[in-house]
Amino acid sequence: MRHIISLQLENESGALSRVAGLFSARGFNIESLTVAPTNDKTLSRMTIVSIGDNTIIEQIIKQLDKLIDVVKVTNLTATKHVERELALIKINNNPNSQIEIDSIIDAHGAKIVGVSADTYIVEVAGKSRRINDFLMACDTFEILEISRTGVTGVCQKKEY
Amino acid sequence: MKLNGAQILVNCLKSENVSHIFGYPGGAVLHIYDALDACDDIIHVLVRHEQGAVHGADGYARVSGKCGVALVTSGPGLTNAVTGIATAYMDSIPMVVISGQVSSAVIGNDAFQEVDAVGITRSCVKHNFLVKDVNDLSNIVKKAFHIATTGRPAPVLIDITKDATIAVCEFEGYPKSINMRSYQGEITIDTAQIDKAQALIKQAKKPIIYSGGGSVIGNASEALRTFTRRTNFPITQTLMGLGAYPATDRQSLGMLGMHGSYEANMAMHYSDCIIAIGARFDDRITGDLDKFCPYAKIIHIDIDPSSVGKIIGVDVAVIGQVNDALSAITQALKDQELPNIKPWWQQIEKWRAVDSLSYQTKAGVIKPQSVIQTLYEVTQGEAIVTSDVGQHQMWAAQYYPFDEPRRWINSGGLGTMGFGLPAAMGAKLADPASDVVCVTGEGSIQMMLQELSTMLQYHTPVKIINLNNGYLGMVRQWQEFFYEKRYAMSYMDALPDFVKLAESYGHMGIKVDKQENLKPALLEAFKQKDCTVFVDILIDPSENVFPMIPSGAGHHEMLLAGRDKMKTKNDKGLNLV
Ligand SMILES: Cc1cc2nc3c(=O)[nH]c(=O)nc-3n(C[C@H](O)[C@H](O)[C@H](O)COP(=O)(O)OP(=O)(O)OC[C@H]3O[C@@H](n4cnc5c(N)ncnc54)[C@H](O)[C@@H]3O)c2cc1C
Numbered sequence: 001m002r003h004i005i006s007l008q009l010e011n012e013s014g015a016l017s018r019v020a021g022l023f024s025a026r027g028f029n030i031e032s033l034t035v036a037p038t039n040d041k042t043l044s045r046m047t048i049v050s051i052g053d054n055t056i057i058e059q060i061i062k063q064l065d066k067l068i069d070v071v072k073v074t075n076l077t078a079t080k081h082v083e084r085e086l087a088l089i090k091i092n093n094n095p096n097s098q099i100e101i102d103s104i105i106d107a108h109g110a111k112i113v114g115v116s117a118d119t120y121i122v123e124v125a126g127k128s129r130r131i132n133d134f135l136m137a138c139d140t141f142e143i144l145e146i147s148r149t150g151v152t153g154v155c156q157k158k159e160y
Numbered sequence: 161m162k163l164n165g166a167q168i169l170v171n172c173l174k175s176e177n178v179s180h181i182f183g184y185p186g187g188a189v190l191h192i193y194d195a196l197d198a199c200d201d202i203i204h205v206l207v208r209h210e211q212g213a214v215h216g217a218d219g220y221a222r223v224s225g226k227c228g229v230a231l232v233t234s235g236p237g238l239t240n241a242v243t244g245i246a247t248a249y250m251d252s253i254p255m256v257v258i259s260g261q262v263s264s265a266v267i268g269n270d271a272f273q274e275v276d277a278v279g280i281t282r283s284c285v286k287h288n289f290l291v292k293d294v295n296d297l298s299n300i301v302k303k304a305f306h307i308a309t310t311g312r313p314a315p316v317l318i319d320i321t322k323d324a325t326i327a328v329c330e331f332e333g334y335p336k337s338i339n340m341r342s343y344q345g346e347i348t349i350d351t352a353q354i355d356k357a358q359a360l361i362k363q364a365k366k367p368i369i370y371s372g373g374g375s376v377i378g379n380a381s382e383a384l385r386t387f388t389r390r391t392n393f394p395i396t397q398t399l400m401g402l403g404a405y406p407a408t409d410r411q412s413l414g415m416l417g418m419h420g421s422y423e424a425n426m427a428m429h430y431s432d433c434i435i436a437i438g439a440r441f442d443d444r445i446t447g448d449l450d451k452f453c454p455y456a457k458i459i460h461i462d463i464d465p466s467s468v469g470k471i472i473g474v475d476v477a478v479i480g481q482v483n484d485a486l487s488a489i490t491q492a493l494k495d496q497e498l499p500n501i502k503p504w505w506q507q508i509e510k511w512r513a514v515d516s517l518s519y520q521t522k523a524g525v526i527k528p529q530s531v532i533q534t535l536y537e538v539t540q541g542e543a544i545v546t547s548d549v550g551q552h553q554m555w556a557a558q559y560y561p562f563d564e565p566r567r568w569i570n571s572g573g574l575g576t577m578g579f580g581l582p583a584a585m586g587a588k589l590a591d592p593a594s595d596v597v598c599v600t601g602e603g604s605i606q607m608m609l610q611e612l613s614t615m616l617q618y619h620t621p622v623k624i625i626n627l628n629n630g631y632l633g634m635v636r637q638w639q640e641f642f643y644e645k646r647y648a649m650s651y652m653d654a655l656p657d658f659v660k661l662a663e664s665y666g667h668m669g670i671k672v673d674k675q676e677n678l679k680p681a682l683l684e685a686f687k688q689k690d691c692t693v694f695v696d697i698l699i700d701p702s703e704n705v706f707p708m709i710p711s712g713a714g715h716h717e718m719l720l721a722g723r724d725k726m727k728t729k730n731d732k733g734l735n736l737v
């Protein structure tokens with residue numbers, strides 16, 4: 001099953017490689033990983049999406065918790081939470097399909113955020129599902145490049 | 161007080177009551193050596209190889225229970241130390257390793273003797289630090305010792321740039337305490353789990369205590385004895401746990417696992433309640449997981465939550481110190497009636513009567529088992545025994561019953577050949593009054609031989625018992641059983657004359673090639689109180705370690721010496737190594 005694991009970790013050089021190294025050394029799988037500082041400058045927030053059965057996810061969480069730089073680990077999937085992802089998609093600017101693309105963009109709540117003579121860039125944000133759906137709908141167009149942020153999320157409870 | 165980084169470091173180490181540092185100098189740590197030289201309170205042991213330094217600190221830590229300390233230079237100094245660090249890590253040994261690093265201005269430039277120490281060691285330390293600013297140094301040293309010695313102990317590396325050892329700052333004394341929001345050293349035990357544990361214990365008809373290294377590391381020998389005697393349960397111990405409970409006691413079934421005793425493994429297999437104490441269900445113990453302990457409910461006491469449920473699911477997890485957990489459970493069982501386990505004991509006695517450690521003697525050859533038994537006799541079971549890795553390690557564990565903890569010192573998790581000799585040196589420094597023996601093989605000893613020189617310099621008289629079979633015996637045994645006797649690269653030709661070798665290092669050497677000379681030679685060796693003696697014993701090269709659970713088999717499928725034919729090739733088993 002897919003799990004979203006949220007970490008608070010010390011904003012120190014090396015902290016990211018400890019987490020990434022743990023996953024590769026123990027053969028855990030990472031679907032996506034995002035990290036950025038928080039309002040507390042000494043802390044970073046990392047969100048990891050991993051796929052595994054309950055025993056593996058339990059091990060992942062315990063092993064993460066063991067890392068000295070990790071202040072807190074939460075399995076968001078186990079609580080009420082909001083998750084979002086953003087994707088930027090560069091599409092070949094082909095005048096023949098312009099109208100069709102516009103309607104797909106509208107239908108998926110996406111928007112065009114950059115245009116050049118031969119390309120335009122579309123932004124889609126939401127649950128990963130929405131991005132996947134959008135990409136699926138675009139499959140007749142010539143997608144030149146995709147950049148996805150990976151999932152980030154927060155838990156809904158005031159304190160957790 | 162204004163001090164440079166090196167002086168601050170030495171001050172901090174003094175405050176941590178460090179008595180010995182095992183190390184080797186080089187450019188990046190010269191300032192530190194300069195400061196150490198001016199300090200009379202710490203003995204620096206100049207080894208001959210950095211791996212020896214870390215194993216020395218490790219042996220010192222295992223015997224004393226204190227934190228071992230090693231000091232190495234940047235680049236090759238650090239890379240040489242890595243095997244030692246990984247060895248200590250796998251066996252949960254508290255240790256602080258200090259390494260020099262190139263100056264912060266040139267980090268990342270492929271500077272002379274630069275390696276990414278933090279990156280290289282990341283997966284074999286509990287934590288590591290790179291110190292670039294002298295102002296951070298004392299706090300980091302404090303954190304390093306705190307992390308290394310609390311919770312599940314392990315090595316911590318402090319990598320210090322050369323400029324940070326030279327820079328001067330105001331030193332306000334060693335921090336008294338340290339607060340880390342991201343690290344909780346000690347854990348209070350959840351009493352609900354104690355309740356559940358005692359409830360299971362009260363229902364057990366075929367219980368067994370399976371105690372491991374955690375009982376030794378956690379200094380829980382007393383609590384373990386009290387609990388075991390109170391319950392009258394049988395107890396088996398892992399290779400790492402030997403001695404926490406006295407091996408010569410009636411309730412002890414000896415070691416379990418691949419080369420454990422028949423009674424211990426059978427009792428594990430048919431048990432209905434296993435109480436795992438500071439043990440981590442290693443694959444040498446469990447064998448094929450599908451066949452592991454099919455009838456048992458499992459209670460698992462461990463300080464490290466990630467040890468619990470990692471290999472097999474458990475019914476009750478008690479997270480915390482062995483000492484705290486066992487005291488609480490013993491307390492909870494007070495005045496409680498325990499079930500009658502007499503039939504279980506009767507069954508166990510039948511298994512015990514199989515006498516799985518018996519072996520055939522043969523005229524004209526020395527059996528390794530008899531060497532260890534004679535060693536036990538001559539030392540009256542009271543020596544500290546370190547070992548290397550191989551068949552000799554198993555024989556030492558099987559035929560030298562340890563009645564006290566911290567007397568059996570070996571590399572179990574990583575299985576590092578070369579560990580035994582430097583560990584013996586560290587052990588002797590930690591406990592000069594005890595006899596220290598290194599049981600080794602002609603293969604292993606040659607991996608850290610150079611430390612014989614250090615041992616002369618620092619006057620650490622130990623007895624080296626070389627079970628010389630001319631083979632990488634453990635490898636040869638596997639090739640005999642599982643590779644149709646194709647002995648690829650397990651025979652070593654051109655061995656040195658170990659007696660002359662010992663003598664050239666300034667020690668004494670004795671060669672034994674006849675059974676009748678064995679005991680006199682050992683008596684002679686142990687008479688030499690002031691001298692390291694290398695006893696080179698030519699043993700039966702064809703002897704194998706038994707009993708054995710061939711990989712892939714279950715605990716109830718043990719093979720006994722001379723009684724069972726070894727099964728060859730079991731693909732599933734071979735994968736387990
Ligand atoms: C050639 C060879 C053959 C081997 N054959 C065997 C064999 O037949 N049988 C065998 O038993 N081993 C054997 N081993 C050793 C094996 O590889 C493992 O090292 C060993 O089984 C692990 O022991 P352990 O489970 O006691 O764990 P350890 O590695 O000692 O781990 C200790 C556990 O206790 C916990 N702990 C530590 N401190 C505390 C505390 N204060 N309170 C609570 N918990 C704590 C830790 O978190 C950890 O989970 C062999 C090794 C070699 C090299």
Ligand SMILES: Cc1ncc(C[n+]2csc(CCOP(=O)(O)OP(=O)(O)O)c2C)c(N)n1
Nearest residue numbers: 550551552577601602603604631632633634
């Ligand atoms: C550093 C290292 N390299 C390789 C091994 C694999 N290995 C395990 S036991 C063994 C043979 C040890 O030979 P020896 O020291 O003579 O002991 P014996 O088994 O003959 O008693 C080898 C090569 C190891 N454990 N450690």
Ligand SMILES: [Mg+2]
Nearest residue numbers: 601602631633
């Ligand atoms: Mg050998």
